[in-house]
Amino acid sequence: MALTIFAVMVVLLLLGFPMMIPLIAAAGLGMFMVFGSFGQTETLVAQMLAGIRPASLIAVPMFIFAADIMTRGQSAGRLIDLVMAFIRHKKGGLAISTVTACTMFGAVSGSTQATVVAVGTPLRPRMLKAGYKDSFTLALIVNSSDIAFLIPPSIGMIIYGVVSNTSIAELFIAGIGPGLLIMVMFSIYCWIYAVRNNVPAEEPATWGERVTSFQKALWPLGFPAIIIGGIYGGIFSPTEAAAVCVLYALILEMVVFRTVNLRGLIATARSTGLITAVVFILVAAGAGFSWIISFAQVPQAVLGSIGIDQMGPYGVLAVISIAFFVGCMFVDPIVVILVLVPIFAPVVQSVGLDPVHVGAIIVLQVAIGSATPPFGCDIFTAIAVFKRPYIEVIRGTPPFVIMLLSVAVLLIFFPQIALFLRDLAFAK
Amino acid sequence: ETWRYAFEEALDEVQGVFAQQFKEHVEANTDHEVQLFPFGTLGESDDIMEQTQSGILQFVNQSPGFTGALIPEAQVFFVPYLLPQEGEALNKFFRESVAINEMFPELYAQHGLELLTMYPEGEVVMTTKNPVTSPADLNEQNIRVMTNPLLVESYRAFGAVPTPLPWGEVYGGLQTNMIQGQENPMFFVESTKMYEVTDHITFTGHNNFTTALMANADFFAGLSEEDQQVVRDAVDVAFDYILEYQNGLTERALETIKEAKPSITVTVLTEEQRAPFMAASADVEAEFLRMTGDSGQRILDQMKADLAAASE
Amino acid sequence: MDDDTALASYRSDLPGPLGWIDTGIARLEAFLLAAGVLLMAANTIANVVGRYGFGMSIQSTEEVNRILIILITFAGISYAARHGRHIRMSAIFDMLPGPGRKALMITIALVTAGFMFVLAWYSWGYLATTFSRGRILPSLQIPLWWTLVWVPAGFFMTGLQYTLTAIKNLLEKDIYLSTNVLEGYSDDSDQEV
Numbered sequence: 001m002a003l004t005i006f007a008v009m010v011v012l013l014l015l016g017f018p019m020m021i022p023l024i025a026a027a028g029l030g031m032f033m034v035f036g037s038f039g040q041t042e043t044l045v046a047q048m049l050a051g052i053r054p055a056s057l058i059a060v061p062m063f064i065f066a067a068d069i070m071t072r073g074q075s076a077g078r079l080i081d082l083v084m085a086f087i088r089h090k091k092g093g094l095a096i097s098t099v100t101a102c103t104m105f106g107a108v109s110g111s112t113q114a115t116v117v118a119v120g121t122p123l124r125p126r127m128l129k130a131g132y133k134d135s136f137t138l139a140l141i142v143n144s145s146d147i148a149f150l151i152p153p154s155i156g157m158i159i160y161g162v163v164s165n166t167s168i169a170e171l172f173i174a175g176i177g178p179g180l181l182i183m184v185m186f187s188i189y190c191w192i193y194a195v196r197n198n199v200p201a202e203e204p205a206t207w208g209e210r211v212t213s214f215q216k217a218l219w220p221l222g223f224p225a226i227i228i229g230g231i232y233g234g235i236f237s238p239t240e241a242a243a244v245c246v247l248y249a250l251i252l253e254m255v256v257f258r259t260v261n262l263r264g265l266i267a268t269a270r271s272t273g274l275i276t277a278v279v280f281i282l283v284a285a286g287a288g289f290s291w292i293i294s295f296a297q298v299p300q301a302v303l304g305s306i307g308i309d310q311m312g313p314y315g316v317l318a319v320i321s322i323a324f325f326v327g328c329m330f331v332d333p334i335v336v337i338l339v340l341v342p343i344f345a346p347v348v349q350s351v352g353l354d355p356v357h358v359g360a361i362i363v364l365q366v367a368i369g370s371a372t373p374p375f376g377c378d379i380f381t382a383i384a385v386f387k388r389p390y391i392e393v394i395r396g397t398p399p400f401v402i403m404l405l406s407v408a409v410l411l412i413f414f415p416q417i418a419l420f421l422r423d424l425a426f427a428k
Numbered sequence: 429e430t431w432r433y434a435f436e437e438a439l440d441e442v443q444g445v446f447a448q449q450f451k452e453h454v455e456a457n458t459d460h461e462v463q464l465f466p467f468g469t470l471g472e473s474d475d476i477m478e479q480t481q482s483g484i485l486q487f488v489n490q491s492p493g494f495t496g497a498l499i500p501e502a503q504v505f506f507v508p509y510l511l512p513q514e515g516e517a518l519n520k521f522f523r524e525s526v527a528i529n530e531m532f533p534e535l536y537a538q539h540g541l542e543l544l545t546m547y548p549e550g551e552v553v554m555t556t557k558n559p560v561t562s563p564a565d566l567n568e569q570n571i572r573v574m575t576n577p578l579l580v581e582s583y584r585a586f587g588a589v590p591t592p593l594p595w596g597e598v599y600g601g602l603q604t605n606m607i608q609g610q611e612n613p614m615f616f617v618e619s620t621k622m623y624e625v626t627d628h629i630t631f632t633g634h635n636n637f638t639t640a641l642m643a644n645a646d647f648f649a650g651l652s653e654e655d656q657q658v659v660r661d662a663v664d665v666a667f668d669y670i671l672e673y674q675n676g677l678t679e680r681a682l683e684t685i686k687e688a689k690p691s692i693t694v695t696v697l698t699e700e701q702r703a704p705f706m707a708a709s710a711d712v713e714a715e716f717l718r719m720t721g722d723s724g725q726r727i728l729d730q731m732k733a734d735l736a737a738a739s740e
Numbered sequence: 741m742d743d744d745t746a747l748a749s750y751r752s753d754l755p756g757p758l759g760w761i762d763t764g765i766a767r768l769e770a771f772l773l774a775a776g777v778l779l780m781a782a783n784t785i786a787n788v789v790g791r792y793g794f795g796m797s798i799q800s801t802e803e804v805n806r807i808l809i810i811l812i813t814f815a816g817i818s819y820a821a822r823h824g825r826h827i828r829m830s831a832i833f834d835m836l837p838g839p840g841r842k843a844l845m846i847t848i849a850l851v852t853a854g855f856m857f858v859l860a861w862y863s864w865g866y867l868a869t870t871f872s873r874g875r876i877l878p879s880l881q882i883p884l885w886w887t888l889v890w891v892p893a894g895f896f897m898t899g900l901q902y903t904l905t906a907i908k909n910l911l912e913k914d915i916y917l918s919t920n921v922l923e924g925y926s927d928d929s930d931q932e933v
């Protein structure tokens with residue numbers, strides 16, 4: 001039964017159906033196989049709606065809205081200027097600036113695609129002009145933007161937290177360690193690349209420029225302060241932090257910078273609503289799917305047949321990592337989280353793994369998978385944004401994927417990479 | 429046949445223990461299989477209730493306080509200081525109450541549910557960061573409560589800031605001091621490790637957590653007489669078992685906690701200390717009556733009469 | 741931003757009065773989306789300010805957000821269908837030759853429309869069931885079914901959009917992702933997640 005359902009889902013996905021359809025079709029089929037009729041479709045609808053009911057999900061539109069307001073304004077540009085003023089004159093400085101800017105912008109934005117647009121668009125021409133190959137530049141932008149998925153806020157973390165009933169506050173904090181580790185590894189690779197290809201460094205910025213750029217970036221840097229400081233300091237829940245970020249972004253862009261007017265605000269709200277709907281219909285469809293799967297006791301059957309009970313924690317983490325990595329090479333990350341997390345939840349619990357550790361691993365795998373050929377969705381974002389052919393976008397990818405996978409392996413064996421900040425923040 | 433039975437807790441918590449007793453008895457005496465679905469596997473409280481109403485699930489265990497969206501009168505179990513503390517009087521009340529055994533079944537029947545039994549899960553305690561002996565101690569404290577209007581009203585009446593927070597954020601919220609306390613039955617405080625992030629346990633005596641087992645009414649009516657009898661017997665067996673199991677459950681949980689965290693303080697409020705909490709709760713009863721009207725008044729009066737009878 | 745203009749300049753290409761109605765519905769959806777997000781932000785911010793500024797949290801915040809999230813989702817899926825914004829994995833689709841792509845697009849649009857109409861029907865049924873069960877939102881004390889009216893409407897309008905997309909692809913030479921969006925037309929902020 002499970003096999004038929006998954007087969008139908010994968011075929012529909014690959015044919016190019018809107019992703020809600022494979023989920024809904026699989027749920028409908030599962031329901032038919034359990035009940036022998038479609039008489040329970042109303043319950044399926046009810047469970048879809050239950051999927052978008054958790055109060056924590058409000059954080060998704062709020063973080064998107066806040067980041068949208070700031071992207072429309074000057075925040076991204078100011079963060080980039082700050083990074084450049086301090087790093088651009090080093091060997092590989094422009095490339096390292098790109099990595100660092102992606103990380104910093106990641107603290108404003110919850111998604112990789114937004115980061116590709118906000119950081120990649122202004123920095124790619126400069127890198128090309130400085131002598132970096134386009135294949136390197138594109139791969140760097142695509143993969144560095146994945147750091148945004150790990151650094152809070154992260155839509156992937158929110159959805160994982162809601163589906164697995166794990167604290168989003170703890171997940172957020174746990175993403176910082178792996179995110180920074182990736183940033184460091186990428187930066188070292190950029191330096192090596194620049195040395196080997198003899199890419200000249202930029203002119204250093206004057207101290208005056210540096211001070212000015214720092215002053216200008218102070219405002220957007222308040223964003224991570226609200227999220228990390230607010231949650232760490234026990235002031236806000238993640239949802240509240242998201243709402244305060246909206247308020248902060250509004251004050252910043254409408255009052256301080258005056259870059260967004262009322263018209264712009266309404267347009268931003270509309271586009272946030274659109275993105276939210278596109279994500280939430282998937283969350284709803286995923287909830288319907290996982291309801292019927294758990295009703296039919298499929299997870300027990302599937303995981304039992306691969307003998308996961310005998311694998312121990314490392315075996316389980318390996319299976320989870322591979323499943324999410326492969327899944328995200330083909331399908332949108334949110335769909336993969338929605339489908340796979342409920343299946344693995346019972347075994348994660350029975351093996352006694354820390355759900356926050358598992359969450360960090362999953363979100364990292366999701367990020368890697370979605371930047372990995374053939375179909376990782378970040379690749380298509382880059383094709384769309386930079387209007388470059390597929391082969392050019394993926395050519396420089398392998399070294400980055402290898403670095404990301406090595407972080408993933410480290411994270412499995414050294415949970416502290418993710419958990420030490422969490423334990424520090426929550427005084428465990 | 430396969431009967432599906434969902435409940436709001438984990439398999440090793442009170443509702444789960446009840447469910448396992450029920451399953452054992454049914455399977456020993458019939459050819460039916462009972463599949464158990466613990467918390468979260470088929471959705472939240474409201475969802476398993478709807479699924480039972482539509483007949484996909486045959487049995488559902490839901491606390492009447494949460495049935496309030498459907499049967500407002502059921503929220504009477506959240507009126508503070510109505511039920512007595514744990515002990516024989518409480519057990520007798522659950523066995524003999526006219527409200528529980530006659531009036532509520534009629535209300536549930538209107539919603540396609542056969543009310544099989546109601547049973548207690550233990551006294552609700554507050555676990556807090558600061559000691560609590562009077563409403564003044566709760567002043568300006570953020571206390572996490574479930575999002576039920578009467579519970580929210582209760583804590584507001586006690587002087588606290590009732591703070592709704594998804595359950596997943598409660599532990600972290602206490603760690604970071606975003607909230608300063610929460611309330612739950614003792615066994616739950618132990619199983620969810622709430623004591624790790626709070627320092628004081630207070631028995632205020634304001635509530636005994638009550639829960640209820642229901643069947644889909646059409647399903648139940650369609651059963652053969654023998655099967656109906658087996659179900660009723662299984663409920664009785666589980667009911668007796670759970671009262672026995674409850675006996676000392678709070679104390680056992682408390683012992684485990686004290687072993688794990690010797691520094692924790694445990695306070696049972698005296699009659700005088702309870703008085704101001706009781707006085708504050710008058711508003712909550714008024715709020716209940718405002719929400720439920722005459723029907724609520726009848727239930728409340730009957731409950732009070734039953735309680736008087738039980739404590740004789 | 742191109743995105744704004746693309747969304748703002750939307751005109752239905754249905755003929756005559758049908759077109760006006762369709763354009764009107766599109767405007768209503770856009771309005772509901774923006775209003776939903778702004779209200780949600782205001783509501784959530786008010787709760788935080790209330791809790792810190794005045795030591796009281798607003799009891800109904802969660803329920804209001806629940807209503808808004810359903811509104812945004814179901815006004816939005818139809819709006820997203822109009823603008824060809826639903827997330828899909830188009831890599832294999834894109835590799836097909838023109839006629840194959842066209843045939844597949846028509847199939848996808850029709851099948852998707854079918855699913856949406858079926859869901860519209862059953863969610864209408866769910867709405868009726870909820871109505872008959874008389875469930876209420878505990879804090880706001882309003883009937884739960886009020887919050888669900890957007891569900892069947894949203895599914896139905898989405899089904900309609902995909903039906904129109906199939907028809908458009910049958911009538912015109914080009915391949916359309918939605919009634920107004922040509923396939924291959926790539927917008928920078930497309931599929932932002």
Ligand code: NA
Binds near residue numbers: 106111148153
């Ligand atoms: Na981020």
Ligand code: NA
Binds near residue numbers: 368371
């Ligand atoms: Na990614």
